[in-house]
Amino acid sequence: MTARLIDGKAIAQSLREGIRTQVAALTAEGRRAPGLAVVIVGEDPASQIYVRNKHLATVAAGMHSVMKVLPATVTQAQLIAVVEALNEDPHVDGILVQLPLPRHIDSKAVIDAIAVEKDVDGFSPENLGLLAQRTPRLRPCTPYGCMKMLEASGIDPSGMDAVVLGQSNIVGRPAALELLMKGATVTICHSRTRDLPGHVRRADLVVAGIGKPEFVLGEWIKPGAVVLDVGINRLPSGKLVGDVQFEAAKERASWITPVPGGVGPMTIAMLIQNTLEAYQLREGIRV
Ligand code: GUN
Secondary structure (H helix, E strand, C coil): CCCEECCHHHHHHHHHHHHHHHHHHHHHCCCCCCEEEEEEECCCHHHHHHHHHHHHHHHHCCCEEEEEEECCCCCHHHHHHHHHHHHHCCCCCEEEECCCCCCCCCHHHHHHHCCHHHECCCCCHHHHHHHHCCCCCCCCHHHHHHHHHHHHCCCCCCCCEEEEECCCCCCHHHHHHHHHHCCCEEEEECCCCCCHHHHHHCCCEEEECCCCCCCECHHHCCCCCEEEECCCEECCCCCEECCECHHHHHCCCCEECCCCCCHHHHHHHHHHHHHHHHHHHHHCCCC
16 A cells, blocks of 8 residues: 555645635734744754744735844843733743753743743643643644644544653643543653554554654554654754655555644644634634
């Protein structure tokens, strides 16, 4: 079997177009546009690209974009003061502090400073807790994007054996909660998992978010499984690859996401979606 591709780029484009239409309708009614603030600390080249793409997507959706570029030498107190000012800014509905932060800054303290109603990353204990209780409010963008991709492809995780590789707060844990909420039987594998290939071989659905290039061998994939590859890794040659051996996995899976053009574009689309949702929550607009 050769897998069907889940075209994240196309699904993201259509979601973003839908959001742009909704924003245009809001502003046509005389309402203010939703606003997203992105804070970047230091000059990590990958983070600079991500943040630029987030800014461009915000503007393309017709939203108000605020960028705060801070030097790597900024103190934690100064960074938290910037976040607190954004908490108070009435034109800002969503706040995202790009991770990773320099080592002298405690990321948790900074994330905890973001007002929960503006936490468009869905990283706060409250938003993650609401997802764990099956009453999500603002949901972490990458796992939320994975669920949208399944939905757009007509894949229902209910009853599936799902294996999530990686236990990060950004991807693995919330992805497991999302899949559990949809009725999958979920296993989270991590660096101490015994026999990781054995878990993958039994999986009807695999979400790979470990950040290791082509770590998941194609031969581990159960014939007919669905593969969502969250990894974006640059090889020394400059080529971008996921966490899964794409060419080999594609011959066994029923559906697979490519890298690039898979989960990556969805993360940005869901950030814009979350900004709209945060705006609707703050403005008391029911959807
Ligand atoms: N760095 C890598 N991914 C993310 C993300 O989803 N949100 C933030 N804030 N930083 C990141």
